[in-house]
Amino acid sequence: MLRVSVLTILTVLSVNFTVSHSARILGLFPSPAKSHLIVHMNAIRPMIERGHDVTIVTTIPVKEPNLKFRHIKAEQPNLDLSVISQNAKGFLNTMKLMAKVTNNLLNLTNLTLNSPEMQKLMKEESFDLGSPLQHISKLMGNPLELSYVPDLLTGLQQPMGFFDWVLNYVFSGVEFLLLQYMNYRMDQYYKSNFSPDKYPSFEEMKKNVSLLFVNTYLSQGHIQPNVPTIIQIGGIQIKPKQDPLPQDIKEFLDSASESGAIYFCLGSNISADLLTPDFINIMFKVFSSLKQKVIWKWDNDEFPGKSANILYKKWLPQDDILAHPNLKVFVTHAGSGGVTEAQYHGVPMVAIPFFADQFSNANKLQKIGHGVALDRDTLTKESLRKAVLEVLENPRLCGDIFQSIQRSTFKC
Structure with a gap:
């Protein structure tokens, strides 16, 4: 769930095609983790360099002096990171951790949507807004092969034995229930920010995804099937030529x-x-x-x-x-x-x-x-x-x- 860094980019074509062929691109990167932002910025960098009109929303500063884009900094939430220092091994401890992380993610989503900067953007800009979602690969039609693909949070490896297989199914079932709860909470946030008279339902908006970039690579992770609309970009943050060290x-x-x-x-x-x-x-x-x-x-x-x-x-x-x-x-x-x-x-x-x-x-x-x-x-x-x-x-x-x-x- 957390290994995959989801990059949701929503594009609106420029009205005057005779003047410019650039697209209006919105990058929503609310994660407070700098390591996540590095991947996101490297994924959107080619679009900026090609002259597209890019707006980026983050909760932490962006240091890219050589790139031309509009940056909107939303208020950084005060998340409870103490869960990191707790024992996260074992089934029960992992479930407790997942519940706390889920609550953090929900608070992050709500605080970002309700920030003055984001509210102004939603009211005044003509972007098609979407939502970065956990396990969005299911919405892309990607199969969930629990019989031979371990859930990342279990720590299991391929090939799995019988007891590993059972644990994988049980773990994924509990994880599914947590995601259903998360989905319910996100639906409430969505309804409070997007009027049903003007916007599609939350379930419809979740399906408005054409392409998914995932921060992994074919030589890493587990062997698993992916549909063509899921693109692996693991290692995109690695520079072809290193910068001089301090x-x-x-x-x-x-x-x-x-x-x-x-x-x-x-x-x-x-x-x-x-x-x-x-x-x-x-x-x-x-x-x-x-x-x-x-x-x-x-x-x-x-x-x-x-x-x-x-x-x-x-x-x-x-x-x-x-x-x-x-x-x-x-x-x-x-x-x-x-x-x-x-x-x-x-x-x-x-x-x-x-x-x-x-x-x-x-x-x-x-x-x-x-x-x-x-x-x-x-x-x-x-x-x-x-x-x-x-x-x-x-x-x-x-x-x-x-x-x-x-x-x-x-x-x-």
Whole structure:
């Protein structure tokens, strides 16, 4: 449910075709996650570069000085992200997490629709408004093959055994009920914002989707059927040519030519405040004991500790760092975007998943030999150190052959 980044683009052709052949395009990107916005912006970038009249609505700032488009920033909602730090393993814990995430998504939808900026847009602009929906692939006529395609939130892998198959069906049934509840709530929000005298019903508007872009790739994820109107764009955020690194990061990585460097990042949603002191202490003790240089994405002013081999930064150009030749290991939460970038650049991973599709991503990369997956709840200094050294010293993971294999999978 959360792995798929849905890009809903609604187009209205310009009235005066003799003057311009450009289209009016509305990009609705309300997610507060910066990693999601990176994918969205790279998907809509070609339309901007081709001269279309593009309006983008987001809840977070957009930094694209070289692109010409109209940006409308809606109020950023205060979402409860504490669910990320809770135990998300097991059937019951996952169901509780899904319920909280569903409530967050509903609040996000309602707050975005009722923001002054969005209200003005709906009243004054001539866009055909639609709604980004979860599991919209069903509306595209895509088959749901539970007998051999694991639900992403279960963490199951193919091929499934009998008990995996049963769990997959039970899990999907509960998930279906949650989505029905979510659909009911969204219908209420829709009716309060769109008059039935002027707009089609919510059920009709849900069907007004012609094309669906999904943030995955044929060499990733599970083997499953897709109808022609579902287009895979996984890796679209990866630049064909890397930007120059900030000077301090470049010098830090360049100096790691002898032993290599490790990049540690848990994404844009998992802030330092959501991590337990024990988890932070384990990470620092292990990283500070290694001979490799470590770049650590850390968003607090107070550092976990001081060590000559660790560089803390609040913001990091992830794709550019993963492309550096001295980067040997990526310690990650196994978010879809980061896994894709690491695979493309041939950087093996130590995955510590926290919630949602990250468990499936971590299990998958370990199964196919792209790294090692660890359990956050049973993590120790010994298990982390063993995993990092295993990835560093495994010739199948750290060699040039691995890098060439990974890049080729994204060029099919």
